[in-house]
Amino acid sequence: xxxxxxxxxxxxxxxxxxxxxxxxxxxxxxxxxxxxxxxxxxxxxxxxxxxxxxxxxxxxxxxxxxxxxxxxxxxxxxxxxxxxxxxxxxxxxxxxxxxxxxxxxxxxxxxxx
Amino acid sequence: xxxxxxxxxxxxxxxxxxxxxxxxxxxxxxxxxxxxxxxxxxxxxxxxxxxxxxxxxxxxxxxxxxxxxxxxxxxxxxxxxxxxxxxxxxxxxxxxxxxxxxxxxxxxxxxxxxxxxxxxxxxxxxxxxxxxxxxxxxxxxxxxxxxxx
Numbered sequence: 660x661x662x663x664x665x666x667x668x669x670x671x672x673x674x675x676x677x678x679x680x681x682x683x684x685x686x687x688x689x690x691x692x693x694x695x696x697x698x699x700x701x702x703x704x705x706x707x708x709x710x711x712x713x714x715x716x717x718x719x720x721x722x723x724x725x726x727x728x729x730x731x732x733x734x735x736x737x738x739x740x741x742x743x744x745x746x747x748x749x750x751x752x753x754x755x756x757x758x759x760x761x762x763x764x765x766x767x768x769x770x771x772x
Numbered sequence: 773x774x775x776x777x778x779x780x781x782x783x784x785x786x787x788x789x790x791x792x793x794x795x796x797x798x799x800x801x802x803x804x805x806x807x808x809x810x811x812x813x814x815x816x817x818x819x820x821x822x823x824x825x826x827x828x829x830x831x832x833x834x835x836x837x838x839x840x841x842x843x844x845x846x847x848x849x850x851x852x853x854x855x856x857x858x859x860x861x862x863x864x865x866x867x868x869x870x871x872x873x874x875x876x877x878x879x880x881x882x883x884x885x886x887x888x889x890x891x892x893x894x895x896x897x898x899x900x901x902x903x904x905x906x907x908x909x910x911x912x913x914x915x916x917x918x919x920x921x
Contacts, residue, residue: 668881
């Protein structure tokens with residue numbers, strides 16, 4: 660599996676698992692916050708998604724998509740305390756950014772296919 | 773309520789299914805081909821299958837490492853073992869089909885169209901969704917259920 664495909668799979672796919680399925684409209688369901696936190700801060704297989712991203716991105720040439728994804732991941736990391744406290748606005752913002760990370764990394768994987 | 777068989781190496785698919793698909797199906801989960809085959813003895817309406825089994829212990833994997841190494845990797849068994857982990861979901865689906873379980877199956881994976889077409893030629897009613905999208909998974913499985921076996 661290429662580094663691009665691994666980014667889309669290991670980071671993009673799992674970081675958006677809960678984010679993509681949050682019911683539209685209404686307040687963020689607080690019961691989903693612990694699972695959202697798991698997606699955002701615990702990558703499958705261990706480590707943080709942002710760290711997994713950096714490990715995989717190191718093998719790729721710099722690009723706008725990688726920079727954008729990196730910025731979203733940094734913002735997601737900065738929201739950790741509030742997300743873990745189930746702050747609704749922080750959870751909504753983290754979901755938005757997680758979906759952006761997924762979109763960017765899928766696009767990157769498509770370019771390398 | 774009919775059952776959805778989830779097959780994966782970790783726990784993310786099962787957790788997702790219990791959260792977002794449990795209104796539609798009773799969720800049962802397996803972590804190897806043997807477990808999946810055992811659960812299917814009691815039947816299921818559909819299957820949600822992980823493709824990559826990177827966290828699975830070697831002894832839980834199906835597939836012939838040596839044969840694959842000789843066939844595809846010039847005898848390199850490490851590469852063959854890695855390939856078997858990366859494709860384990862399709863191998864498990866193959867084992868389920870061989871055992872007579874032809875229920876609709878869906879992968880959460882962004883397969884190239886040609887690859888998906890090949891999977892459908894091999895395994896019949898198979899679909900894929902690009903992301904953990906509960907609505908898309910339900911739509912895909914219900915669509916596949918309408919197709920002839």
